[in-house]
Amino acid sequence: xxxxxxxxxxxxxxxxxxxxxxxxxxxxLLKQWxxxxxxxxxxxxxxxxxxxxxxIRMVGPDGFDTGHGSPGCxxxxxxxxxxxxxxxxxxxxxxxxxxxxxxSFPMTAVVTFADAGDGKTLYRAVALHRxxxxxxxxxxxxxxxxxxxxxxxxxxxxxxxxANA
Amino acid sequence: xxxxxxxxxxxxxxxxxxxxxxxxxxxxLLKQWxxxxxxxxxxxxxxxxxxxxxxIRMVGPDGFDTGHGSPGCxxxxxxxxxxxxxxxxxxxxxxxxxxxxxxSFPMTAVVTFADAGDGKTLYRAVALHRxxxxxxxxxxxxxxxxxxxxxxxxxxxxxxxxANA
Numbered sequence: 001x002x003x004x005x006x007x008x009x010x011x012x013x014x015x016x017x018x019x020x021x022x023x024x025x026x027x028x029l030l031k032q033w034x035x036x037x038x039x040x041x042x043x044x045x046x047x048x049x050x051x052x053x054x055x056i057r058m059v060g061p062d063g064f065d066t067g068h069g070s071p072g073c074x075x076x077x078x079x080x081x082x083x084x085x086x087x088x089x090x091x092x093x094x095x096x097x098x099x100x101x102x103x104s105f106p107m108t109a110v111v112t113f114a115d116a117g118d119g120k121t122l123y124r125a126v127a128l129h130r131x132x133x134x135x136x137x138x139x140x141x142x143x144x145x146x147x148x149x150x151x152x153x154x155x156x157x158x159x160x161x162x163a164n165a
Numbered sequence: 166x167x168x169x170x171x172x173x174x175x176x177x178x179x180x181x182x183x184x185x186x187x188x189x190x191x192x193x194l195l196k197q198w199x200x201x202x203x204x205x206x207x208x209x210x211x212x213x214x215x216x217x218x219x220x221i222r223m224v225g226p227d228g229f230d231t232g233h234g235s236p237g238c239x240x241x242x243x244x245x246x247x248x249x250x251x252x253x254x255x256x257x258x259x260x261x262x263x264x265x266x267x268x269s270f271p272m273t274a275v276v277t278f279a280d281a282g283d284g285k286t287l288y289r290a291v292a293l294h295r296x297x298x299x300x301x302x303x304x305x306x307x308x309x310x311x312x313x314x315x316x317x318x319x320x321x322x323x324x325x326x327x328a329n330a
Contacts, residue, residue: 005259050215050241075240075258076215088253088260088271093240094170094293095253095271106253106260128259 005135007127009147015158017113017121021080023158024111033153036146043069048077053091070099075108083111102141105134121158123151170300172292174312180323182278182286186245188323189276198318201311208234213242218256235264240273248276267306270299286323288316 013020023029025048031041035058042065043057057069073089073096076082088106090096098104108128116122125147129135178185188194190213196206200223207230208222222234238254238261241247253271255261263269273293281287290312294300 003259084258086254086258086260089251089273092293093249093251093273093275094168095251095273095295095299097295108254108258108260110258128257130260130262134260 003128005129005132007129007135007138007143009125009144009151011123011148011151011155012116013121013123013151013155013158014119015121015155015162016119017080017115019158019161020121020123020154021113022161023154024083024113029157029161033157034150036149037153045071046074047091048074048083050075050077051092054085070096070103072096081113083109085109105137106130107134107138123154125151168293170294170297172294172300172303172308174290174309174316176288176313176316176320177281178286178288178316178320178323179284180286180320180327181284182245182280184323184326185286185288185319186278187326188319189248189278194322194326198322199315201314202318210236211239212256213239213248215240215242216257219250235261235268237261246278248274250274270294270302272299272303288319290316 023033027044027046031044034056035041038061039058041056042059045053045055047053052074053071054074055069055071059065070087071090072085072087073091073093074085076084086106086108087103088096088108098106110126110128112124114122127138127143129138188198192209192211196209199221200206203226204223206221207224208220210218210220212218217239218236219239220234220236224230235252236255237250237252238256238258239250241249251271251273252268253261253273263271275291275293277289279287292303292308294303
């Protein structure tokens with residue numbers, strides 16, 4: 001169920017669910033697609049268990065640092081189906097300090113993976129916010145384009161895994 | 166593991182662990198001890214599953230409302246052993262708006278229950294904060310006295326359950 005304070009990205013990816021899941025949950029693979037190019041992941045810490053750390057730092061090609069370096073917290077993991085994490089908490093559920101820029105508001109991400117037939121995957125990422133102002137800020141920062149570009153990169157990477165399987 | 170931004174209440178309660186757990190997790194029992202008398206619980210919503218609501222509102226004898234009405238989120242439940250919830254998130258993990266007074270800073274509570282021998286229970290409540298300023302504010306609001314008084318009320322209630330068992 002989504003509310004008006006959510007942002008939603010939904011794509012049918014032309015790759016099977018197990019490989020999309022693998023590309024999401026293997027840190028070495030996640031690093032290759034999670035930043036919308038030409039942005040890159042400079043640091044990544046991910047412990048996919050409830051209370052575990054989720055920390056990703058991105059840098060732009062000109063050295064621009066997005067500040068995505070604050071540790072978030074993994075909340076829920078359903079193997080092959082669902083990932084939930086938040087920036088409102090840090091590892092082991094400690095309330096997090098807000099940062100600047102992309103980290104100036106807390107958000108929770110709910111990512112789900114479902115079979116879409118013909119070896120395709122329905123990929124859905126929902127960003128939950130406190131209020132409409134935070135949602136609007138996130139939207140203006142380029143949620144649709146950013147997550148959309150990354151979904152394309154994720155699809156491509158997962159397809160490559162299939163070819164190598 | 167605790168950090169300098171935590172507040173800790175630890176008590177050995179003279180009641181068996183299963184009854185202390187019951188007094189904590191049955192809403193009708195929780196209502197009877199969770200507010201330090203003469204404060205009272207005026208509203209309570211509790212769904213002890215990850216993502217579930219944890220909302221408690223307290224009022225004073227003079228009608229003073231503590232503002233404890235914002236819905237928090239249950240994060241982790243280990244039957245008979247551990248409860249974790251936070252005010253940094255609302256139900257289903259949506260980042261929460263901060264309120265006033267006791268709700269002006271987010272906190273996460275980690276409550277654990279362990280056998281202490283002779284039918285006693287080691288009861289431990291740790292409040293995790295973002296920083297030292299929040300911890301100090303919580304301390305000045307009377308964390309030790311509040312949680313300490315409630316631990317005594319919890320013990321008394323659990324002892325009554327034993328007598329009725």
